[in-house]
Amino acid sequence: MKFLLVVLFSFQAYSATPPKECGTFAFTGVIEKNQNATGYSFVTDKGTRSEFNFPISDEDELKAAPYIDRPVKITAKILKPMTSFQGKFDQIEKFELVVPDPAKIKGEPSYSLVKKEKCK
Amino acid sequence: MIKTLSIVVLLMNMSPVLLASETNLIYFGGGGEPKDALTTQFDETARGLGEFYKANKNYSTTVSFNGGHPVTEGIIKDKFKGAKIEERFTVSSYKSVIQETIEKLSKNPPEIPEGGKILIFIDSHGGEKSGKTHSISTTAAALTNMNNVSDGTSASLDALEELTKLAEAKNVKLAIVDGSCHAGNSLPLANSKTCVISASGPKHYAYSTFTNAFVTQMKKGKNLEDVFLETREQLNGLGFPMISTPEGMSVQDEIYPALTPYMYYHDEYRGMALDKIDDYFRENNSDEQVCRREKEYDSLKAVLSLIEDINMVEKKSFFSSKVKMQKTVDLDGLRKKLDEYKKTQDDYIKKLRELSSTDLDKVETIKTDFYTTGTKYTYREILSTDYGKLIEGKDRDLARSGLPDSKRENLQRLKEFYQTAQQTKERLLRENPQFVKQQQLFDQLKSDEKVSFQVASGISHEAHTAYNAYYKYKQKQLKGLENPAPNPCRDFVL
Numbered sequence: 248m249k250f251l252l253v254v255l256f257s258f259q260a261y262s263a264t265p266p267k268e269c270g271t272f273a274f275t276g277v278i279e280k281n282q283n284a285t286g287y288s289f290v291t292d293k294g295t296r297s298e299f300n301f302p303i304s305d306e307d308e309l310k311a312a313p314y315i316d317r318p319v320k321i322t323a324k325i326l327k328p329m330t331s332f333q334g335k336f337d338q339i340e341k342f343e344l345v346v347p348d349p350a351k352i353k354g355e356p357s358y359s360l361v362k363k364e365k366c367k
Numbered sequence: 368m369i370k371t372l373s374i375v376v377l378l379m380n381m382s383p384v385l386l387a388s389e390t391n392l393i394y395f396g397g398g399g400e401p402k403d404a405l406t407t408q409f410d411e412t413a414r415g416l417g418e419f420y421k422a423n424k425n426y427s428t429t430v431s432f433n434g435g436h437p438v439t440e441g442i443i444k445d446k447f448k449g450a451k452i453e454e455r456f457t458v459s460s461y462k463s464v465i466q467e468t469i470e471k472l473s474k475n476p477p478e479i480p481e482g483g484k485i486l487i488f489i490d491s492h493g494g495e496k497s498g499k500t501h502s503i504s505t506t507a508a509a510l511t512n513m514n515n516v517s518d519g520t521s522a523s524l525d526a527l528e529e530l531t532k533l534a535e536a537k538n539v540k541l542a543i544v545d546g547s548c549h550a551g552n553s554l555p556l557a558n559s560k561t562c563v564i565s566a567s568g569p570k571h572y573a574y575s576t577f578t579n580a581f582v583t584q585m586k587k588g589k590n591l592e593d594v595f596l597e598t599r600e601q602l603n604g605l606g607f608p609m610i611s612t613p614e615g616m617s618v619q620d621e622i623y624p625a626l627t628p629y630m631y632y633h634d635e636y637r638g639m640a641l642d643k644i645d646d647y648f649r650e651n652n653s654d655e656q657v658c659r660r661e662k663e664y665d666s667l668k669a670v671l672s673l674i675e676d677i678n679m680v681e682k683k684s685f686f687s688s689k690v691k692m693q694k695t696v697d698l699d700g701l702r703k704k705l706d707e708y709k710k711t712q713d714d715y716i717k718k719l720r721e722l723s724s725t726d727l728d729k730v731e732t733i734k735t736d737f738y739t740t741g742t743k744y745t746y747r748e749i750l751s752t753d754y755g756k757l758i759e760g761k762d763r764d765l766a767r768s769g770l771p772d773s774k775r776e777n778l779q780r781l782k783e784f785y786q787t788a789q790q791t792k793e794r795l796l797r798e799n800p801q802f803v804k805q806q807q808l809f810d811q812l813k814s815d816e817k818v819s820f821q822v823a824s825g826i827s828h829e830a831h832t833a834y835n836a837y838y839k840y841k842q843k844q845l846k847g848l849e850n851p852a853p854n855p856c857r858d859f860v861l
Contacts, residue, residue, distance in 0.1 A: 264750060285774065286769065310742060315753075316753075345635060360401075
């Protein structure tokens with residue numbers, strides 16, 4: 248029982264929480280075709296408790312096109328605090344291909360705050 | 368009697384002041400970190416060095432470190448109570464601390480007497496060679512390039528050269544511990560009185576536990592050479608720490624140049640490329656360079672064999688009178704990793720040699736009647752995009768029922784854009800058929816786990832065994848010399 252509690256606690260501790268601040272963030276994930284809607288979404292840590300989902304707007308889709316279905320880091324502004332694992336990029340600044348690290352060997356988080364800004 | 372006692376008490380009270388000028392610690396760094404962050408990556412080392420300071424209050428200490436990151440600032444205030452603390456690590460505070468130290472040495476009589484000690488500990492982001500040494504980040508700007516930090520906001524370690532010359536002339540022991548990336552570029556600052564220790568080689572990032580381990584090993588009575596060697600033994604991560612002792616210079620000269628490409632990898636840090644392998648391949652695929660690469664690899668293997676040979680011991684068997692030789696240093700693991708990585712690199716170089724040099728970073732703007740401003744792409748991006756799949760995706764979206772007209776119209780416009788982009792891609796391919804292959808090659812490289820941090824750090828880790836064993840052998844060799852070269856790192860006792 249004790250073991251089970253420890254395991255459960257560990258999983259709780261591992262799952263990421265949505266960022267509470269606003270500003271420029273770097274997220275690592277994959278841009279995928281939406282299965283039940285039009286367009287594309289950027290997904291981090293798919294299938295885990297840390298999965299974040301950001302719809303890609305039509306305008307951003309043109310810039311995102313070369314990075315679809317590939318491991319990518321997106322640097323983007325979020326100007327409204329996220330309340331759930333569904334987010335919205337207010338402005339995408341950069342797309343970069345990254346080395347996939349599905350087993351989290353490097354222990355890097357799904358997202359990091361690059362520059363803090365006031366929420367709108 | 369009372370008078371004598373008073374003088375003794377007075378002298379005892381004065382001793383810390385006298386000692387304070389004999390032993391000096393200067394702590395620089397903490398720059399280049401993102402603004403608005405609470406912490407910096409230098410916090411753990413700051414805590415560790417703070418513990419050394421607490422335990423060795425005889426060090427007259429000046430701290431010019433960070434500024435702007437509350438947690439880091441708190442550590443400095445808490446751990447360095449009693450030290451002279453500059454508010455921020457800027458080019459101006461860096462130069463002013465160096466100037467003050469030069470003045471202390473220049474005064475008559477000098478404030479730092481003959482035989483005195485100055486330990487300069489640097490922990491910041493560092494760039495590749497610039498000038499005689501290299502530059503490190505200050506708090507004036509967040510780092511934007513992991514290879515080049517030389518701009519108006521960075522502090523050049525060339526500024527320490529005058530201090531090293533003066534310390535040598537005044538017979539003062541000086542030590543510079545450079546914990547930054549590319550720190551091996553600081554080794555030219557060494558002289559007969561200046562010990563230089565670096566967290567990495569001149570061509571590598573210091574992506575390791577070097578500074579944390581080093582400050583943990585710093586204990587009163589230990590010399591810096593021993594601290595360095597003990598740190599190296601427990602090092603994790605990637606880097607090739609160096610030391611300016613005669614033994615260190617000799618080992619580094621024999622191992623480092625040939626090992627260099629096998630500690631390169633492709634990765635990124637805070638959105639910045641940690642990349643030397645792309646350029647290495649681009650710059651090393653001519654006949655002559657490939658030939659030199661092979662020779663360097665052979666020389667590396669020869670050194671590894673030598674290190675094993677000199678560390679063989681005789682082993683007598685219970686059942687036989689014959690004496691067998693047994694390895695005490697086994698470098699098979701390193702050899703295996705090197706062979707594997709060399710093969711991966713050779714494959715890339717071979718493929719690159721088959722392709723002519725082309726510029727995939729050229730930019731093309733794709734426009735349509737609707738998207739009149741257009742979107743800019745590099746050739747690399749256009750060539751790596753599967754427009755067929757994107758068009759197919761739009762067809763699937765358009766086949767959905769219940770879409771509002773405005774959405775349908777938008778999907779159609781996107782589809783037309785991808786059709787135009789597809790035509791651009793086809794044109795580029797017609798005009799430059801070699802593009803695809805080259806682009807595929809570099810794209811493959813970027814996500815190839817055989818060219819990753821794990822591979823390079825594995826080699827770096829195994830190479831510590833070779834370095835440490837060879838260093839000890841060189842120590843024994845030099846011990847026998849009648850007039851050994853000066854060893855300011857051994858002479859610098861904490």
